[in-house]
Amino acid sequence: MSYLLRINQMYYLRVVVPLDLRDHFTTRELKRSLRTRQLSEARRMAPSILSGIMGTFNDLRTGKMTKPPTITSEAVAIFRRLYPGLDTHETVEVTRGLPPWVVHEGYREVPTPALVKIQERLEEGWQLDEAGDWVFVGVGAQWGAAPAPAPPRGPAKVLSLVPKPALTLRRAGELWLKHLEAPEDTVHYKPAQPSTIDSSKQALKQLERWQGKDTPIEALLDLDYRDFTVFMMTTGSKLSKGSAKTRLRFSKFFFKWLKDFEHTDREPTITYPKLQGTEKIKTANLPYSNKELNDFFDYIINNTPVKMRDRKSQLSLAYLILMFVYTGFRSSEQVSFTKGKIKNAEGVDYFDFTELTKENVASIRMVPVHSKLVELGFMQFARKQRDKIFRVDVSNYRKRHTEILKELGMKGGRGEKTFHSCRATFDSKLAGKIPDSTRKTLMGHTLSGMDALYVHQLVDEMPMFQEAVEKLDYRLDFARLRDYLLNEITVLYP
Known part of the structure; x- marks a missing residue:
């Protein structure tokens, strides 16, 4: 039967509203749960319910049924x-x-x-x-009609016009949440999802921290909400960029509701910042210092797991971070990077990122293998892998990396240093040491297209890129780190 619809294994009756009756409905389709997961049962129940719906359509066309009163x-x-x-x-x-x-x-x-x-x-x-x-106050005049006379309901009282007190942020927030949590009993009130209500409360909480609960709403309409974003990501709660953007979006919904319900005559200008240029807040991409890198690898060396599987995972994490800081690659590129992507040109071993970034032609690049990576046994580790160098999903590495940062005190609940900070470290360490054009090429920030000529130029200039990469110096305790890594390779990959 074409009227049947299956949603989450439950059968529904679906009927399209006729064109001539759509003014009477809020949707173009009517759905009625048949309360069964059995097709045979649904087919048995559907005809009687369908008959009732068609009877409703007929009542509307003949004027026997009218819409309920609109409640304001x-x-x-x-x-x-x-x-x-x-x-x-x-x-x-x-x-x-x-x-x-x-x-x-x-x-x-x-x-x-x-x-x-x-x-x-x-x-x-x-x-x-x-x-x-x-109190009777009168009815506004209709088009070409005189105002309606007052019904005979006793003497009318004069409505005293008392100036309204200024609407504060606290009171406006209470009204908004009451609106969101109210039942769907009028055209104005529509029940919101629990996640929407929670996000709305979080947005109000940030607004109150920024300006204070008793601030008049009128005072919030002309503010620069770029400052609000900076506040949330720094002074306020040190939110991530995504969380701050979500609070900003629901703040915009809040002010739109105030205007729609005539609590204000306008909305503030709120745009979602791209956080670029002077507006960029690098709370999530701050580079690591040499000391922080040494502290991280000291933790790796001093906290060897007991299980062999966990030891392999920790060894992979160590080499992943080393590859991060010596190539500046993106965590998304790790997902498909294989040992076959380590190639040689002009006598230089290099990481080939040309096929991993097809969706962004400006991101293709070839980064020479740093001599320190070779010294630390990275090439040996890569050859021991079957195909992918880092077989575990990057989210698992990121989780373990975050746990270590928290134990070392480099990251709080929403701290400053992240997985992606390794790429920022590579970029910052090369800044000022090599020409910007070379640094941008190594980072994949060029504007060149992904054509054969450009790739050929990268291959020809590989010795020059190797010389540039070799200027990276993190002053790690290489002797101790090398002994640890080489020993782990020997034990874990005999």
């Missing part, structure tokens, strides 16, 4: 003030099929009679004052 947020607010603790809507079981308004699992929600009455009074021109009395 003002009516909901008054209802919750007058009837605290009561639900604004009632759940009614549907017997004929899906009604034209939102229906879930065979039930529909309709406004309670008290809420409908409040909405009617608002449309007639009445308002509820601070004392809880209804």
